[in-house]
Amino acid sequence: MEFLQPADWAEALAVKAAHPDALPIAGGTDVMVDLNFDRARPGALLDLTRVTDLTDWGTDGDWLRVGAGVTYRRLIDELAGRVPGLALASRTVGSPQIRNRGTVGGNLGSASPAGDAHPALLAAGALVELASVRGTRRVPVTEYFTGPKRSVRTPDELIAAFLVPARPGAEQFAKVGTRNAMVIAVCSFALSLDAATRTVGTGIGSAGPTPLRATEAEAFLAAELPWETRGAVPESVAARFGELVGSAARPIDDVRGSADYRRHALAVLARRALAWAWTDPGGAV
């Protein structure tokens, strides 16, 4: 197996173009598991950890642009105020060791329906920046996932960054697992309430073949929320929102939980997240 170590971004793209089947490796927390279990035997590994551009973040117009190689640890420490929902999600990823190594770029690269960054990115209306020697494109994350562990990324492309609105809404993220730490989501839910645009963003994890948006629930809530008065959310609105989120899921029965439970739990999470985001626009606890 070849081990390719580009020194910078331009070289990384060139190497990827020359070796489209080389497997990128960032934190390695998915890649090394696959190698260990003999699930993947790539001809070459493309090590991205020397590409410093990938570990930068900064504003880009109305957007906050975060390099694909920024770890969960850094998201929590440096960006909790700017990406509150994603920071909440980051806290739930694996263990301290995994958060020290794992990256959102890697989460997007694996494109698992259970990836914890994805619901938060969906709710925030994020863009995924994909690049190749052919050029750079920004894909709405809502269009990024095409199936279980599949995305629109072409073999010669790398993930450069993700972008979220520089001014976040009130964001929440919650994840259900069958133990209190180090657990893959049975289901997860992210919410973003943007008072300025009076829009609602949602993201559902681990309850369908891809991470999902609850589009109908978003439209319903955007129309029903008392944006003007900022009064209490009527119980009936919260309950209906929960139902719509539950029914937007496309869960299955598996070892981690039943489809019925996932729908039920998503409805509960949606109601709770709504209450927290509405009363505490600051987001993170």
Next chain:
Amino acid sequence: MTVSTVAPATVEGGVGTSARRPDGILKVAGEFAYSSDLWADEMLWGATVRSPHPSAEIRAIDITAAVALPGVYAVLTAADVPGARHYGLEVVDQPVLAIDEVRYEGEPVAIVAADHPETARRAAARITVEYAVRAPVTDPEDALSRGDLVRHVPVRRFASAGGTALTADVVVTGTYEVGMQDQAFLGPESGLAVPAEDGGIDLFVATQWLHVDQKQVAACLGLPAEKVRLSLAGVGGAFGAREDLSMQVHASLLALHTGKPVKMVYGREESFFGHVHRHPARLSYEHGATRDGKLLYVKARIVLDGGAYTSSTPAVVANAATLGVGPYDVPTVVVEAYGVYTNNPPCGAMRGFGAVQACFAYESQMDKLAAEVGLDPVELRRRNAMTTGSVMPTGQLVHGPAPVADLLALVRDRPLPPAATGDPRERPGGVANTTRGEGVVRGVGYAIGIKNVCFSEGFDDFATARVRLSVVGGEPAVLVHTAAAEVGQGLVTVQAQIARTELGVTKVTVATADTSVGSAGSSSASRQTYMTGGAVRAACQAVKATVLARVGRAGELALVDGKVVASDGAVVASLVDLLGNDVVEETVEWRHKPTRPLDPVTGQGDAHVQYAFAAHRAVVDVDTELGLVRVVEIATAQDVGKAVNPQAVVGQIQGGTAQGLGLAVMEEVQVVDGVIRNPSFTDYLIPTILDMPPMAVDVLEMGDPDAPYGLRGVGEPPTISSTPAVVAAIRAATGRPLTRVPVRPEHIAL
């Protein structure tokens, strides 16, 4: 000459002190050599081909593509087994390699040796096995009606002669289920087999009982036992999962075949197929009582799924049956316990061994009964608590201390933990931000359990110890040699403590356990401190008698600080002078008092050696809408007779309790149609530090006059009652019946 054998009260690093473990720092620093770290020059790596089907006929095995792979040294199938083609702990029924059929998913079919582990795995993948797949038998009740019975143990005892009518003012019934738990030891099955010049094998392996392995391996290799020499390699946990053979015969076969050392190490996934699990069980109970909560009768039917082979199922069934009503005085008992064969993964020994399943059922019933008669659950239990002089359902009189009521009072009287502080790590769901208090209800639950210590039913249970006293470097020094397996429980430390106490010598070395000394029996049944501890003590006392005989002086003499001391404290001689260049060595085979078989019809008989008890109180916070549980605190009280090493005792209590908590809320090997769906630590979840709460531990030391130092086996009781205590607490918080463990979120929330 009369020589006193009374040992001094406390000796530095002796019995009753928390002497430091020699492996502690190495393990924490990651430097301890486990069986998976073994290495020999020129060694080969073994790999195993396993059946993907729970039941199939083998039509053909084609190994040509595997043999053709460069780097492959051997590919063996059943036809290559030179000796017995089956093995087993007591019933010899499990094929070394499948013969014409496979009976469970993961059954070994062929083995490969190659010069690289990857090559071995690739070669294994190139072996094609033609299967004719059969419909597996996976429902234990079906198996029972087909007559696929491993063992039926009835226990029948009636308050009045001939009175068989079971009637009472208050009757509660319930059917309970226990899922398949895994021991989840962290060091996977592994070892190194080295071919010897005499045509034999030196096998370095992580196991629980070297001699029972030796016997089985020798039979399968067609060698006399003395040509199969086993040494204990570093064991990364056992919990019963190393009682049965895994890679022992396979690695030895490959080593004999190739003439090279062969190492085998299972991966985590393979490990789930490489060892037996805890028996899943279905238990139907009926409890009859008076209106004031005095038990009149218990009727129970227990079905344990033994899976494809016998393993230790017969003894597990006997435990479930004889301990099936719990630590209570019950005038009339009718228990029918069955173990059956299915095409599910084989089940055998796991910490608690049949007592775990029964305890979940009888303690759930006790709570139900308490609610029915309007009594506090602890009060109901205390009213029925057995005590010294009680008679077990088997008719066995309980001689030693049985402080059941006291243990319950201890956990009940502990102050309750404060409300959660708001730290997200204290909430159900942990940092996953699922609640800020919404839906969270606190619950408290109690349970107590009973366990037999040592081997039962007339088994000739013994342990051997060799103790040598000599002068090394101008100091008296002791070498203790046994075949007892240190599986992480601290047995090496305990053996040295006993030698220090008995011989008054600080410098004690414990030799690596191997088969060049007699059997120590298994590190199971909470028996090893009792048995090998007892043997070491007896051997030390024999050494002491020999040494003191040299003094040639009557009167009470003791060994203290390397000196022979008279009863008035006067030093009579130093060991250094007394021994000179001599070596005093004694080997003792030590037995506990004999037990009796159970009557096959009535289940009566003095089958057990010693009973051990632990009580638990669990406090939980449950998110009743999401079904997530956070165990807030567990209080426990256990009688250990004598805490030989207090720190190790508390360690056993904490670890055992965690394992019981795991069974209560998360641990299950999920098997569908005979196929394991979650053979990984991604989906077989064990508690993390955020799941295991702080514990309040009370250790009682009520000496058992029959046991060495009065000690009582410690390892298993904590695992038994923690499960029902946690579930009782969840029931208290939710009002749900929760008749199955592990409790899953959907059982609470839907």
